[in-house]
Each structure stands twice: as structure tokens, then as C-alpha cells.
Amino acid sequence: MAKRIDVKDLNVYYGDFKAVEGVTMTIEPRSVTAFIGPSGCGKSTFLRTLNRMHEVIPGAHVEGSVMLDDQDLYASGVDPVGVRRTVGMVFQRPNPFPTMSIKDNVTAGLRLNGVKDKKQLAEATEESLKGAGLWDEVKDRLDKPGAGLSGGQQQRLCIARAIAVQPQVLLMDEPCSALDPISTLTIEDLITKLKDDFTIVIVTHNMQQASRVSDKTAFFNLAATGKPGKLIEMDDTQTIFNNPTEKATEDYISGRFG
Incomplete structure (x- = not known):
């Protein structure tokens, strides 16, 4: 079951430095939420707090x-x-x-969690690759190296690896920034399909991508370099892009800064 996320008064620190301040938001299940904002405004940092991935950096901690x-x-x-x-x-x-190999990439998380049954692993490989829209392209070379795939295929392989352990939420940190336009559209189509089963949160610098794939959009900004990032506003994506409440949001979306 896809999960709902409720964040309240979240502050994110790296040592004594406050990177993100006072974020409160609700992320609905089976939806796509996009985080947008200029570089350095804390959106990727905040994303990583949603699965405690930021804690791999020494001294990182949160309040809230x-x-x-x-x-x-x-x-x-x-x-x-x-x-x-x-x-x-x-x-x-x-x-x-x-x-x-492609197959072992997909099942790495399952095997790490102690799954050894070959039939179960084979079924998970096929199901996850189908879920990532990659099965038909790789089903005849599952034993070939995953690194031998194209960039777009590698990203879908990573999505297959992520969904193989059956998470309820899928976080994506600029998943298309290193990809060509055709691969980007393939990933965007995949995101739209995956939201039937997962709660999805995506960080993107691509305004068109946010407007295409997300149901809700959250705009982050910071007052100045060295100041903490803050959530400025969050609403339905069409409202954020067509009728935002805050002038800073309108300025960013229209390209006046960022």
C-alpha cells in the first residue's frame, strides 16, 4: 500500500549549519509531488530526510x-x-x-534481505523490469552487465532495483538530468504509471517536467547564500504554475531568477 507522508516543523542540520528550516507539508499517497526551486535551496536535502538518506553524512540531524x-x-x-x-x-x-548482471542488479536488495529462492528472485526480476518498462528490451540478456545498457535504460534498471523490494514510497532526485530528451520522456511516462502503486516525490530543475508529471508542486527558496532553504508554497501543480500565491514563486517559474 502506498503511504501518506506528513512532515511537521522539520529543520535539517549538517553539524551546526541549518540547511532547511521549518518545513511542514503533506504528501498524498498514489500521487506525484514535485519539488522545485533554485540550486542550493535545500530541496534535495529535504528529499533525503524522507528516508533518512541524509544521515550518511556525519553530523546530519533533524528536528521535527x-x-x-x-x-x-x-x-x-x-x-x-x-x-x-x-x-x-x-x-x-x-x-x-x-x-x-542486469538480473543481479534488480535483485540485489532482495538478496541483501535474505531472499535466496531462485524462483522468487526470477519472478521479482521479471515483475520489476516490467514495472520499470524495461523487460522487453533486456529479457534476452539478463546475464549481461547492467553497466552495458544505455543511460536511459540504466536509470530504468535502477528504478526496477528500487521497486523490487516493494517500497511504499519512491523518491527521485533529478532522475532525468543526465538523460537525453527521448529517455526523459520514457521516464516521465513511467512515473505516471508508477503512481498507481507508489507515492512518488521528485526533485526537478525542469519546470516543464514538473508541470507534466506532478499532481502537486512545492516551491523551495532561500533568502541568501548561507541561509537555510524554506518551503515557500505548495499547491496543486496547475495552481502553482498558473496562479501562485507568492511573488517569489511566480518570479522563479517565469524565469526571472534561478
Whole structure:
């Protein structure tokens, strides 16, 4: 089941530096939410707090709460690895494991979680690659290296790897920024299909992409370099792009800055 995310009064720190300040938002299940804003405004940092991926940086910590339905992701005793199993992530650049085959890339997470049954792994491989729109292109070369695929195919392989462990939420940090226009449209079509099963959050610098794929859009900004990023406004995507409440949002979308 796709999950709802409720964030309240979230501050994100790297050591003493406050990177993101005071974010409160609700992300609805089975929808696509886009984060937009200029570079350095904290949108990718905030995205990583939704599955505690920011904690891989020493000194990173948060104040506030992130609720996944009724579970507090930052409650004492909550395992970050378990959080990342429930809230998957796809990164900016395709990162298939270079020494692994296509098949082994897809099932890496399952095998890490102790799944050994060959039939189960084979079924998960086919189901996940179909879910990522890649099965027909690779079904005859599953034992070939994943790194031998094109950039767009590698990114879909990474999506297949992320969904193989059956998360409820899928985070995507600029998943198309390293891809050509045709591959970008393929990923966008895939995102639209995946929201039937997952809650999806995407960071993008591409305004057209945000308007095409997302149901809601959140605009982040910062007062000046060195100041924390803040959520300026969040609304239905069409409202944000056609009738935003804040002038800063309108200025950014119209290309006056950023």
C-alpha cells in the first residue's frame, strides 16, 4: 500500500549549519509531488530526510517529525535501513552496480534481505523490469552487465532495483538530468504509471517536467547564500504554475531568477 507522508516543523542540520528550516507539508499517497526551486535551496536535502538518506553524512540531524501514515520515521528504535526499504530512492545519475548482471542488479536488495529462492528472485526480476518498462528490451540478456545498457535504460534498471523490494514510497532526485530528451520522456511516462502503486516525490530543475508529471508542486527558496532553504508554497501543480500565491514563486517559474 502506498503511504501518506506528513512532515511537521522539520529543520535539517549538517553539524551546526541549518540547511532547511521549518518545513511542514503533506504528501498524498498514489500521487506525484514535485519539488522545485533554485540550486542550493535545500530541496534535495529535504528529499533525503524522507528516508533518512541524509544521515550518511556525519553530523546530519533533524528536528521535527516525518510521519509515514502513523509511523514516526525518527522515533527512537526505528531502523534507518528499514526506513529505506519502505521509502526507496532513485538518484540523479544512473548507478547500476558495475560488476553485476542486469538480473543481479534488480535483485540485489532482495538478496541483501535474505531472499535466496531462485524462483522468487526470477519472478521479482521479471515483475520489476516490467514495472520499470524495461523487460522487453533486456529479457534476452539478463546475464549481461547492467553497466552495458544505455543511460536511459540504466536509470530504468535502477528504478526496477528500487521497486523490487516493494517500497511504499519512491523518491527521485533529478532522475532525468543526465538523460537525453527521448529517455526523459520514457521516464516521465513511467512515473505516471508508477503512481498507481507508489507515492512518488521528485526533485526537478525542469519546470516543464514538473508541470507534466506532478499532481502537486512545492516551491523551495532561500533568502541568501548561507541561509537555510524554506518551503515557500505548495499547491496543486496547475495552481502553482498558473496562479501562485507568492511573488517569489511566480518570479522563479517565469524565469526571472534561478
